Amino acid sequence: MQAxxxxxxxxxxxxxxxxxxxxxxxxxxxxxxxxxxxxTKISALTDLWSLHDFLSARRHEIDGKYDFKYPGLLFVFARxxxxxxxxxxxxxxxxxxxxxxxxxxxxxx
Amino acid sequence: MQAxxxxxxxxxxxxxxxxxxxxxxxxxxxxxxxxxxxxTKISALTDLWSLHDFLSARRHEIDGKYDFKYPGLLFVFARxxxxxxxxxxxxxxxxxxxxxxxxxxxxxx
Numbered sequence: 001m002q003a004x005x006x007x008x009x010x011x012x013x014x015x016x017x018x019x020x021x022x023x024x025x026x027x028x029x030x031x032x033x034x035x036x037x038x039x040t041k042i043s044a045l046t047d048l049w050s051l052h053d054f055l056s057a058r059r060h061e062i063d064g065k066y067d068f069k070y071p072g073l074l075f076v077f078a079r080x081x082x083x084x085x086x087x088x089x090x091x092x093x094x095x096x097x098x099x100x101x102x103x104x105x106x107x108x109x
Numbered sequence: 110m111q112a113x114x115x116x117x118x119x120x121x122x123x124x125x126x127x128x129x130x131x132x133x134x135x136x137x138x139x140x141x142x143x144x145x146x147x148x149t150k151i152s153a154l155t156d157l158w159s160l161h162d163f164l165s166a167r168r169h170e171i172d173g174k175y176d177f178k179y180p181g182l183l184f185v186f187a188r189x190x191x192x193x194x195x196x197x198x199x200x201x202x203x204x205x206x207x208x209x210x211x212x213x214x215x216x217x218x
Contacts, residue, residue: 028154035157039148045137048144052164059161 006098008070015093016073023085024066031058074098078105115207117179124202125182132194133175140167183207187214 008016038051067076080086081102091099117125147160176185189195190211200208 028157031157032151032153035160036148036151039145039151042141042145042148044141048137048140048164049168051144052161052168055157055161055164059158 006070006074012094012098013070015091016077017068019077019086019090020066020068020080022090023080027062027083027085031062074102074105077102079109081106082109115179115183121203121207122179124200125186126177128186128195128199129175129177129189131199132189136171136192136194140171183211183214186211188218190215191218 035051035055038047038054042048042051065076065079077086077091078101081088088099088103091102144160144164147156147163151157151160174185174188186195186200187210190197197208197212200211
């Protein structure tokens with residue numbers, strides 16, 4: 001698959017951006033909940049640094065993962081579908097072929 | 110002042126270690142409280158990364174500050190006194206000259 005050669009109509013671009021933002025919001029909401037819960041359990045230095053390590057890792061992962069560029073976007077979306085932050089229903093409006101490729105890639109991971 | 114030439118009796122070493130550990134525990138307890146409070150206020154990504162930045166800075170500072178080596182210990186203690194984590198009362202048992210130097214250095218900072 002040559003993701004870099006795909007064409008995106010304006011409607012598809014709007015759908016993709018919305019789905020991307022939704023996935024991002026879902027993952028951040030989840031992370032906020034996790035951190036708030038973890039923070040209530042902090043009682044010692046090791047807990048503090050564990051929280052810090054956890055945030056460092058998630059920040060690095062999220063910064064790298066949410067990269068909205070059309071070349072490669074199917075891979076980004078496949079990962080988000082695989083990880084549960086994006087649903088294929090969010091992608092209605094994209095060409096069926098793109099949705100099929102995202103689903104296939106998500107299953108391969 | 111030549112801190113490296115100071116001699117420490119066993120009693121003084123015990124007092125110093127205890128005072129050092131007390132200061133550390135106080136600072137960590139304070140940090141735990143701050144982080145738990147900050148965490149309850151997290152609602153967005155910027156809050157998460159602010160907490161992460163805050164923890165990164167405090168970890169770096171604490172790792173560097175709590176260095177228990179006899180050469181230079183008066184400077185370490187002076188900083189802890191200055192920052193409010195160590196009290197001169199904690200140092201009872203050290204030579205008066207050492208306490209006076211720590212107090213003087215703490216005021217200079």
